[in-house]
Amino acid sequence: MPEAALLTKNLRKDIGSKTIVSDINLNIHTGEVFGFLGPNGAGKTTTIRMIVGLSRITQGDIFINGHSVRTAFREAMCDVGCIVENPELYKYMSGLDNLRMFARLYAGITQARIDEVVKLVHLEDAIRGKVKTYSLGMRQRLGIAQALLHRPRLLILDEPTNGLDPAGIREMRGLFRSLAEQGTTVFVSSHILAEMQQMCDRVGIIHHGRMVTVKTVDELVDMSHSGGVQLLVRTGDNGKALACITELNIQAGMEKDGVRVSTEPARVPEIVRALVGAQIDVFALDTQEAHSLEDVFIKLTGEEQQNG
Numbered sequence: 001m002p003e004a005a006l007l008t009k010n011l012r013k014d015i016g017s018k019t020i021v022s023d024i025n026l027n028i029h030t031g032e033v034f035g036f037l038g039p040n041g042a043g044k045t046t047t048i049r050m051i052v053g054l055s056r057i058t059q060g061d062i063f064i065n066g067h068s069v070r071t072a073f074r075e076a077m078c079d080v081g082c083i084v085e086n087p088e089l090y091k092y093m094s095g096l097d098n099l100r101m102f103a104r105l106y107a108g109i110t111q112a113r114i115d116e117v118v119k120l121v122h123l124e125d126a127i128r129g130k131v132k133t134y135s136l137g138m139r140q141r142l143g144i145a146q147a148l149l150h151r152p153r154l155l156i157l158d159e160p161t162n163g164l165d166p167a168g169i170r171e172m173r174g175l176f177r178s179l180a181e182q183g184t185t186v187f188v189s190s191h192i193l194a195e196m197q198q199m200c201d202r203v204g205i206i207h208h209g210r211m212v213t214v215k216t217v218d219e220l221v222d223m224s225h226s227g228g229v230q231l232l233v234r235t236g237d238n239g240k241a242l243a244c245i246t247e248l249n250i251q252a253g254m255e256k257d258g259v260r261v262s263t264e265p266a267r268v269p270e271i272v273r274a275l276v277g278a279q280i281d282v283f284a285l286d287t288q289e290a291h292s293l294e295d296v297f298i299k300l301t302g303e304e305q306q307n308g
C-alpha cells in the first residue's frame with residue numbers, strides 16, 4: 001500500500017464546550033482528486049484549518065505523506081500548498097509580481113518555475129495585467145499558482161469554486177485533473193454535490209462535524225440511479241395514456257405537458273408496447289433521473305442539505 005498523501009486519525013476539534021468536528025478519519029491517496037463535501041457549517045473549514053496548522057488539534061492526529069502534523073509540523077507542511085478562505089493577493093500589482101513576491105518566501109524558486117506554474121494554470125496572457133482586472137476565476141487560478149510554487153505534493157483548497165461560473169468550474173476541473181496526472185494530490189472542499197461529481201475521484205461527506213461516508217464518484221452516481229427513472233410521456237391522448245399506464249400497475253400522474261411515470265428502467269419497453277397497442281400516438285419519452293445526487297446526499301445524511 002503506498003503511503004497516504006493525507007491521513008487523519010480520530011480528528012476532533014472542540015471550541016469552548018462545543019465539539020465542532022469529531023472522529024474524522026480520512027485516507028487520501030496520492031494522486032487523487034478528493035472532494036470534501038458538506039453543507040455550510042458542517043465543519044469543512046475547521047478540519048482544513050487543523051490540517052494546515054492554522055488551528056490547534058483537540059484530539060487525534062493528521063499525517064501528511066507520513067509526517068505527523070503534531071510532532072513533525074515542518075516536515076509535514078513542506079509538501080503542502082493551500083488556499084484557505086481567499087487567496088492572499090495584492091490587487092494593484094500584476095499577477096506576475098504577486099508570484100515573484102510570494103516566491104521570495106521560499107528558497108530556490110526560479111523565474112523558470114514561476115513561468116511553469118503560470119502555464120499550468122493557463123494565465124500566460126493575463127499574468128502581466130493587474131490583479132484588480134482579473135475575474136474571480138483568474139484570481140483563483142493565480143492563488144493556485146501561488147500555492148503550487150514550491151512544488152507541493154498535496155494541494156488543499158477550501159471552496160475554490162465559490163462564486164465561479166460553469167466555465168470557471170470546468171477550468172478548475174481541468175486544472176485539478178492535470179495536477180493529479182502529474183502526481184499532485186488535490187484535496188478540495190465544496191458544499192455543492194454536482195461540482196464534486198464533476199471534479200473528483202472520490203468524495204467524503206461531512207455533516208454536523210462527522211463523516212457520513214466516503215465514496216467514489218461512480219458509486220455516488222450508481223446510488224443516484226438505484227430506484228428507477230422518471231419519464232415524461234407525451235402522447236396524442238394523455239388521459240387515455242394515463243389510464244393505460246396505471247393499468248400496468250405503474251405509478252403515473254398527469255402533468256401539463258404529458259404523463260409523468262415513475263418506474264424501473266426494465267419496464268419502459270412494456271409501457272411503450274402498451275401505448276402503441278392501445279393506438280395512442282407517442283410523440284416523446286423524456287427520461288429524467290429519479291434520484292439526483294442531492295437526493296443521495298439526503299438519503300445518506302437523513303436530512304435536507306441546506307444550500308446557500
Ligand SMILES: Nc1ncnc2c1ncn2[C@@H]1O[C@H](COP(=O)(O)OP(=O)(O)OP(=O)(O)O)[C@@H](O)[C@H]1O
Pocket residue numbers: 015018020038039040041042043044045046047191
Ligand atoms: N471559533 C468558533 N467558535 C464557535 N463556533 C465556531 C467557530 N468556528 C466555527 N464554528 C462553528 O463550527 C461549525 C463548523 O464551521 P465550519 O466553518 O468549519 O463549517 P464549514 O463546513 O466550513 O462551513 P462553511 O462552508 O459555511 O465555511 C459551524 O457551526 C460554525 O458556526
